[in-house]
Amino acid sequence: TDFLAGQLFDVRVEVHASVNGTEANGNGTPNPDFKLTIARHDERAVTAAEWFKVAEPDLETWNFTWFEDYFARDAQAPSLVNIVSKAYRRVALYDAGTYTATLTYNNGTKTTVEWLVRDLDMVAKKKNVVLFIGDGMTTNMISAARLIAHKTVNGRYQSLLQMDKFPIVGHQMTHSIDSFITDSANSATALYTGHKSTVNALSVYRDSSPDPFDDPKIETIAEIFRRLTGGGVGIVSTAYLADATPAALTVHTADRDQYGHVIDTFLNGITNYTWPTWTGPDVLLGGGAENFLPGDDSYKGQNYYQLFADKGYNVVFNNSALSDTPDGEKTLGVFSVSNMNVWLDRNVYKDNLFGKENSPDGSKGNATDQPGLREMTLKAIDILHMRHAKEGWLLMSGAASIDKQMHTLDYDRAPGDLLELDDTIKATLEKLEALGSDKETLVFVTADHGHGFDVAGSVDTKYLEAQKTDREKRGAIGTYAESGLSQYVVAGKEADGIQFSEGQAFPANWDPRYTLFSAVGANPDHRENYKVHKIGPRKPTVNTTEEEDDYIVNYKDAVTGFVVNGTLPVGNAQGVHSLTDVPVFAQGPYQELFRGTSPLEVQ
Numbered sequence: 001t002d003f004l005a006g007q008l009f010d011v012r013v014e015v016h017a018s019v020n021g022t023e024a025n026g027n028g029t030p031n032p033d034f035k036l037t038i039a040r041h042d043e044r045a046v047t048a049a050e051w052f053k054v055a056e057p058d059l060e061t062w063n064f065t066w067f068e069d070y071f072a073r074d075a076q077a078p079s080l081v082n083i084v085s086k087a088y089r090r091v092a093l094y095d096a097g098t099y100t101a102t103l104t105y106n107n108g109t110k111t112t113v114e115w116l117v118r119d120l121d122m123v124a125k126k127k128n129v130v131l132f133i134g135d136g137m138t139t140n141m142i143s144a145a146r147l148i149a150h151k152t153v154n155g156r157y158q159s160l161l162q163m164d165k166f167p168i169v170g171h172q173m174t175h176s177i178d179s180f181i182t183d184s185a186n187s188a189t190a191l192y193t194g195h196k197s198t199v200n201a202l203s204v205y206r207d208s209s210p211d212p213f214d215d216p217k218i219e220t221i222a223e224i225f226r227r228l229t230g231g232g233v234g235i236v237s238t239a240y241l242a243d244a245t246p247a248a249l250t251v252h253t254a255d256r257d258q259y260g261h262v263i264d265t266f267l268n269g270i271t272n273y274t275w276p277t278w279t280g281p282d283v284l285l286g287g288g289a290e291n292f293l294p295g296d297d298s299y300k301g302q303n304y305y306q307l308f309a310d311k312g313y314n315v316v317f318n319n320s321a322l323s324d325t326p327d328g329e330k331t332l333g334v335f336s337v338s339n340m341n342v343w344l345d346r347n348v349y350k351d352n353l354f355g356k357e358n359s360p361d362g363s364k365g366n367a368t369d370q371p372g373l374r375e376m377t378l379k380a381i382d383i384l385h386m387r388h389a390k391e392g393w394l395l396m397s398g399a400a401s402i403d404k405q406m407h408t409l410d411y412d413r414a415p416g417d418l419l420e421l422d423d424t425i426k427a428t429l430e431k432l433e434a435l436g437s438d439k440e441t442l443v444f445v446t447a448d449h450g451h452g453f454d455v456a457g458s459v460d461t462k463y464l465e466a467q468k469t470d471r472e473k474r475g476a477i478g479t480y481a482e483s484g485l486s487q488y489v490v491a492g493k494e495a496d497g498i499q500f501s502e503g504q505a506f507p508a509n510w511d512p513r514y515t516l517f518s519a520v521g522a523n524p525d526h527r528e529n530y531k532v533h534k535i536g537p538r539k540p541t542v543n544t545t546e547e548e549d550d551y552i553v554n555y556k557d558a559v560t561g562f563v564v565n566g567t568l569p570v571g572n573a574q575g576v577h578s579l580t581d582v583p584v585f586a587q588g589p590y591q592e593l594f595r596g597t598s599p600l601e602v603q
Contacts, residue, residue, distance in 0.1 A: 002194055003117045005096055007224060008276065010216035011036070011048065011088040012207050015105045021068050021079030030084040032059055034105035040097055048101075052091040060085045064208050083208060087216060090274050093117045127392040127589075128441035130381075130428060133191070133245055134421050135184065136403030136414075138450035139583050144516060145415040145422070147455070148488035148507045162426040163445055166585035171597040173581055174449045177205075181577055184403070185256040187448035188248035193218040196599065200256045202248045212255035213272055222249040223276060225394050232282040232388030234380040238340045238373055238417070239400030240288025241266070245448060246398060250278060260299030263291045267308060280311060282393070283383045285322070285333040285376040287340040289360035308332045317360045319371035322379055327386035333376070334360045336367040342401045342537065343372060344416040348510055352536040373399055373417075374424040378431055385435055392440075397424065406451045407574040409526060410538040411518040412510060414453075423505040429587070442588035450580035452521030457483040459515050459530040470562035477517050487512035520575045524568050525553050529561030541573045549573070 003009065013036050019028030038052075039045035049056040062085075065078035072078065093099060096119035103111045142163065150159045176182045177196050189197040189204070195218050198206040204215035222233050237246040242259035251258070251265040252275075264271075269278025294303040305315050314329040316322050322333050337358040345352040359365035371379075377397045384393035399421035405413035425445060432438040457479035464476035478484060488507035515530045526540035540558075541551040549571035553563055568576065586594035 001113065001115050003093055003115060004194070004224065005117050005120050006092050006094050006228075007194075008090055008092050008217075008219040010205075010218075010273075011091060011101075012085060012205070012216040013087075013103055014083055014085045014208060016208075017082045019080040019082065021072075023068075023079070023081075028080070028082055030082050031106050032084045034084070034103060036086075036088075037102050037104070039100045039102075040095065045100070045102060048088055052088055054088060054091065057086040057088055060087070060209070062209050064210070081208070085207070085209070087214070095119075128384075128437060129394045130432075130441060130443045131191075131394070131396045132421065132425060132428075132443070132445040133188075133396065133398045134402050134418060134445065134447045135239075135245055135398060135400045136406050136449060136451050136577070137399070137418060137421075137447035137582065138453060138578075138580055140454045140580075141402065141406070141415060141418055141451075142583065144411075144453075144455050144518065145418045147486045148415060148516070149419050149505060151489040152485065161422045162429070163422055163583075163585050166445070166587050168584075168586040168591045168594050170584035170586070170594050171581040172446060172584055173597065173599050175579070180579055182449050183244070183256075183577065184448050185244035185248065188245045189218075190599070191446070191448060192220040192222065192248050194221075201254050202244060202256050202262075203252045204254055206254045212253050212258060213261075215252070215254045217252040217270070217273070217275070219276070220249055222281075222394060222396075223278065226278070227276050229391050231391040232384040232393035234283040234384050234393065234395040235266070235281050235285070236283075236373070236376045236380050236396065237286040237398040237400050238342075238376075239286060239398065239404070240291065240338050241284065241286040241334070242288050242291045243339075243400060245400060246286060246396065249396060250281075259288075259291045260297060263288075263304050264299040267304070267311065280308075280313070280330070282387050283331045283333075283380045285331070285335075285371075285380060287334065287336040287338060287360075289334050289337045289358075289362070292334055292360075293362045305332075305334075318367070318369035319375055320369055322371050322375065325379070325383075327382045329383070330387075331379075331383055333371075333379075335370045336360055339401060339404060340370050341367070342405060342413045342417050343420040343506075344413045344510065344532075345536065346370060346372060347506075349534050349536070372424075373397065373420050374427050377424050377428055381428065381431055381435075385437065389437075397428075399424075403449075403451070405537060406453060406520070407576075408538045409520065409523060409528075409540050409575055410533060411453075411516065411530075412532040413537055416506070416510075419506050426505070438588070440589065442586065442590065444588075444594065445583075445585040447582035449577045450582050451575060452578035452580070453518065454521075455516045455518050457517040459517050460513065461515055461529065461531050462513050464529060464562075465560045473562040478514075479517070483517075484514060487514045519564075521578065522567050522576050523564065524551050524570075524572050524574060525563070525566040527553050527558040527561045527563050529558040531558070531560075533558075543573070 015030045017025045017030035036048040037045040063082045067073040099115040174182050176186045183199045185202050207215045235246050242262040244256045247262040251262045290297040292304040313332045316333045353368045357364040358367045401417045460476045464473045467473045491508045524541050542554045544550045551573045
């Protein structure tokens, strides 16, 4: 485990005793006589309390149950585990080097771990950092997005994605502590703290206690940056703002679904344990009005629009108001209930913006004037530059619906939002150059995890729809030589001859006859016709019962296509994350540090 010198964290020690099951231990009573010691290099080990100069923590006890395997689950035969524990709160290691922590328990049994502490003076410093997160974005998705938005002539692309032009390219691994498939909470924790954790955990090491807020915390890069420099912090997301990727910058909980609590920590920081003072981000932009409006979904039923306003925030609800916001003001922008509308619906199939009752002001109107990722990111930079040009600033900008649309197997809306991300990156680099900040700003683009997505050919959708049976419809798929060239860069039928979207970042035609033969490796039962879903984001499955999850093909989805048998348990309504390494693109000061393949841990 790596720490930055002075990075704050908690340490929890647990001793387990199983009452039953294959791990049953004696009489199931854990021995409370245990000791944690710490030593630097080869120096003498001392107790953790002595090392950290804190009082010895009180002993805590609890128990939990779990199923050892699927057989035990089916038989409803859980194993019971009793726990004794101590937690050392808000501690740090201030000197660089290697430390050894040793737990001695159960009459002499020892467990040892090593901690590596890196000196802050040895860590490359940048004045400003822009971290773009393409949620769920893989190299395969980038290749597909390039294919539909940029034309080739004689095998050579005539234009490229902005990500293609970055000087440094690398990869990150996404596995976690106790599973090799991660979720967005766990991966965001790794990105923001430098520490891998577990599924559902936000900037904590998940413990076994029932309290979702007592797990050992790790200070995030936003908290460290604010504490040490007083610099600006900006958070932008196309998701609801309580979602895992934006949330992990300030919240510390084992349960990512504590949405109301997340919004409170954006404003007030951690209040249930001693932790550095947090005065809120300079700019916070995204969706998720339900967690700000007073009611069941907000923290303690409070009106967080008013609470943010009371602390000096300018609160805006649409793109017009955002563009008119003075750059010197702290700004909260909430533009929809739940996730914001995706690029394809905001720009091409605009009828889908109506009938949603997703206005952020609680009026149940339609949020038709939403900014895109580009507008939010550029405004955030203006605000951060105006407020913290001297101290520097940190901005996280998340393209959330690459992931959300890939989960629902929407192979048009996912690359649409990926292309929006790329367009935003291009505009950001131009903005930084115009501000004179490009030489002092690291721009870093990556993903938090991947999906098992790829393209294996093309589909003649006209031929597919003319066939009668599912097996005959599969004959519309062209592989190898029959895959042909991308038709997305060819203008629609109303155009005279062949026209290309020269220099543009998006396809000229979202509904060509020849589309991509796209798929993911893990999916529920569903139907595919490989055509864009013009009436809104896709819903590939429906539940057969209200009592339990049992998903089947949605009879309203892709009705002209053929059924694709699922590979996931029938309780899965959509696709899942995958193991794949994710790409890293870096440009700016110390860009060379991001070359190669590394764990998903960024500091």
